[in-house]
Amino acid sequence: MKYNKMLVLLCVLCTLLISGCVEDSTVNTESTINAESAEDYNIAAANNAFAFDMYSEIVNTSDGNMFFSPYSIFTAMAMCYEGAESTTKEEMSNVFYFPLNKNVLEISLGEMIEQINSDNENYELETANALWIQQNFPVKEQYISNVETYYFGNVTNLDFIGQPEESKDIINEWVAEKTNDKIKDPISDGVINDYTRLIITNAVYFNGKWLNEFNxxxxxxxxxxxxxxxxxxxxxxxxxxxxxxxxxxxxxxxxxxxxxxxxxxxxxxxxxxxxxxxxxxxxxxxxxxxxxxxxxxxxxxxxxxxFKFESRTELSDQLIQMGVIAAFSDQNANLSGISDEYLMISKVLHQAFVDVQEEGTEAAAATEVAVETSEAxxxxxxxxxxxxxxxxxxxxxxxxxxxxxxxxxxxxxxxxxxxx
Known part of the structure; x- marks a missing residue:
């Protein structure tokens, strides 16, 4: 009998600006997927093409105001892609415009993260990643090394099975700290359970002013x-x-x-x-x-x-419709680059907030991607x-x-x- 475990990817993007910034694509899909060097891979174009694809899917299942962070979803799923193989890898590559050569994505995304994190006295803009692992769960050392090296991710062991509430609080506190308390309690009740084995988090924070404020x-x-x-x-x-x-x-x-x-x-x-x-x-x-x-x-x-509003969206169905099918299957998912135990994505949650006013913009977003593993x-x-x-x-x-x-x-x- 198989017992499902869970890999959760929590991706958080928070932007704070407090006084003072669909179908067709400009991406050549074949050349993008087959890029063999970072120079040949346009990661911003890939992110933006995914953004429009994702928008088209979300808008079909939601009414009224809409807000999400393609960069946050793209980055968290890139960390998941790091461990994907076979059909799972190919489908994720097609949907997210990831290169099949993972090292190309690692270098490109690492350079983008470093550029985003570069200091500027006019504003604060920083992204952070973390990997939370069930203690004693066998995650491959190469995967951990890649997360640390290319995604600048911190790795921490937690006891999801014995201390689910404490584990949830620790991760939620990390998210709140990285987003200046704009995203609170993104790990909701029931996300961490006896089958949870990993949680991946991504956070981005931006604090700036309009160049010319509205009076x-x-x-x-x-x-x-x-x-x-x-x-x-x-x-x-x-x-x-x-x-x-x-x-x-x-x-x-x-x-x-x-x-x-x-x-x-x-x-x-x-x-x-x-x-x-x-x-x-x-x-x-x-x-x-x-x-x-x-x-x-x-x-x-x-x-x-x-304008000011917030949203929380479950993105699993949209991603499946876009073509990420095997990763959500308890029979066909292949995330063997993460662990020899079976892993599959179970759900993807995205939470977002935006506030636009005279001085600037305040915005925040959080994505939870739950992946079950059964094994002048x-x-x-x-x-x-x-x-x-x-x-x-x-x-x-x-x-x-x-x-x-x-x-x-x-x-x-x-x-x-x-x-x-």
Whole structure:
């Protein structure tokens, strides 16, 4: 008789900015998967292609506002991919655009983590990884070494079987510490049980300011049209500045930079008030085309609602639909690079929070992936542009140095409640 064990991957991405940043893909799938060197592998393009694929799956199973961290999911699953073999490896490679040569991914992701963690006096941005192992469980030394070397992960032994509550508290405290208390209790009741053998965590924290803050005096109650026939009154910020701005035949894009100019928020506003149709056709190629067409020669009159919401999503079904099938199977999963005992993914949970206001943005996300094992120059005046976000829109928080999308979401109802 087989007894299921559990490998849990908890991936946490927290961003705090407190005053002051789908189908088709620009990735050549074959060359990406078969890349034989880090120079040949564009990890940001792989992450971003996955971001749009994941968005398409989530949006089909959720209503209203949406927010998630593709980078967090991508990184945690990369740590799982480190131990994947056979069909499990191939499917994960296809879905996440991971290279079949694992060393290429290790080097690429390690370099990205180091760049994200590079010091900058204008903001705080740091990512952290950890591996929590059931005491006496036989995890392969090479896997542990790779997690420590390439993912800069700390490795700790816990007693999931004898002390599940204590183990949960230790991990949750680590998550809270790494995310400045923005993600609390991500390991929910029942995640750790007698079959839990590993928990993998990833955390990212960002604290910064808008490069040019919105003046609070410009914020006022304005209409936001949830649909053509339904509107609400929300706190809407206003500013008039020179922003990077672009237009396409069906949308506008605005870049809101953060101090340090290494990170920014891109806001994509459809021309028509039909977010469902727009998001179903808006691809990563459209996103990149809008970015490449941006310029800052216009003063842009900008109206943007304050918004704050949180979400918790179970992503297992979406990942299975995307093609990660064997990893969730108690018959076909192959994570033998982690342990000789049988491992399989049982569930993937993602938790996220975002808060956008005059000084900046506060955002946090956490992902739990449970894997069971059974065994300025003077110029002539130029016309102004208007960016009036008074109907549903998409938004992205991107690391401009790497081109990596850290957060991605949409706002359908930006009702805002002040936090005391």
């Amino acid at each position: 609070e005096e410009g914020t006022g109650k304005r209409d936001f049209y949830i649909s053509e026939d339904d509107d609400i009154t929300v706190d809407t910020m206003y500013t008039k500045q020179y922003f990077n701005y672009s237009e396409s035949s069906d949308a506008k894009m605005l870049e809101l930079p953060y101090k340090g100019d290494n990170l920014c928020m891109y806001v994509v506003l459809p021309d028509e008030n039909d977010i469902e149709s727009f998001e179903n056709s808006f691809s990563i190629s459209d996103y990149e085309e809008l970015k490449s067409g941006m310029d800052s020669e216009y003063e842009v009159k900008t109206w943007l609602p304050k 120059v003077d110029v002539e005046p130029i016309p102004e542009r208007e960016f009036r976000a008074d109907h549903p829109f998409m938004f992205f928080i991107e690391d401009k140095r790497t081109g990596c999308i850290l957060f991605m979401g949409k706002v359908e109802s930006p009702e805002y409640e002040e936090t005391e």
